Amino acid sequence: MNNYLFKRLALSALTLWLVTVVVFVLVRVLPGDAIVAASAQSPGESSLTRAEIEAGRAALGLDRGIVVQYGEWLGDLISLNSGESFVTGKSVWSEMRPRLSVTLELTLVALIIVTVGGTTLGILSASAEGSRFDVAVRSFSLLAASVPQFWIALFLVIIMASWWGYFIPVEYSHVWDDPARNAQQILIPAVILALRPLALLTRVMRASSVEVLSTDYIRAARARGLLTRTVLFRHVLNNALIPSLTVLAAQVVFLLGGAVVIESVFNLPGVGRALVQAISFRDYPIIQFLTLVIALGAVFINLGVDILYWAIDPRIKPTSTARGS
Secondary structure (H helix, E strand, O other): OHHHHHHHHHHHHHHHHHHHHHHHHHHHOOOOOHHHHHHOOOOOOOOOOHHHHHHHHHHHOOOOOHHHHHHHHHHHHHOOOOOEOOOOOOEHHHHHHHHHHHHHHHHHHHHHHHHHHHHHHHHHHHHOOOOHHHHHHHHHHHHHHHOOHHHHHHHHHHHHHHOOOOOOOOOOOOOOOOHHHHHHHHHHHHHHHHHHHHHHHHHHHHHHHHHHHOOHHHHHHHHOOOOHHHHHHHHHHHHHHHHHHHHHHHHHHHHHHHHHHHHHHOOOOOHHHHHHHHHHOOOHHHHHHHHHHHHHHHHHHHHHHHHHHHHHOOOOOOHHHHHHO
16 A cells, blocks of 8 residues: 555656646747736836836746746745746735635535535435436436536526625625625535536436445345435445545546636635636746646545545555555
8 A cells, every 4th residue: 555655646746747847838838928918917007118028028037948947936846935926026825825715615615515415416316216306316417517607607696686686795705704704705606616516426426326226235235124324325325435536536626627717707816816817917927836736636636536445445455555465
């Protein structure tokens, strides 16, 4: 197991390094000049001369070779220095830290909805296969997986405002400052963000549960007179959850990416909106930092899922362990 973890960590480190290379190159092939785009936000500056642009590029180190720039940026990352924003001149970490907390809260609430809702609906639908409830769950999952999130978000905002006269508070409040106001701002966006992952997890969980319910040991458990909820949530869940974990891990990454749209629609000051603004102003340090944070989350989520496979079912052994046994 230790050898397996070492190999997975080494592979994760290689993946992250490749992400840094790809992101660093791609942001520099974006059309437009970073100095011109960043200065467009400054008051009183509508245009820059060629000399001012060259001076700005030299001040930010953009006039040097791309390999030199990458080496300096990678060295700063290793020393836990996130760099400074081209637009504000402030530390990227100090600017993104409060935004990260907003996105993490939104993603965590959505993940809880996806995990609890998808698992419960999938198992209950499988146990009532062919019933009206099963048809309703399958219809809902198909619809939720098909309709774009931004359309649902905009439609819901319009309906709440025009029909019920309800507007989600614009100014964000942290959960520890005003829990009630924070719930109004987070719950609805989190539900919309969770719809598509919830639908996919429900379908996968239902398919896995139907397969498990047809096995002999489940029939034996029912024959012994065990309660239905005991059979479903103790015996079926443990076995049906394993194939669903891969889907759940992929959907966590989707939640992080989907937050870009949802935060823009509901005016949440998270990393999604910051990433959109950074791309508009060619703020390379922020684009690189946020992309790397999302990639880091994806890598460690997949690593955690691999470990969970073994924790949930000890019969599943890592390849290196199995060969050594």
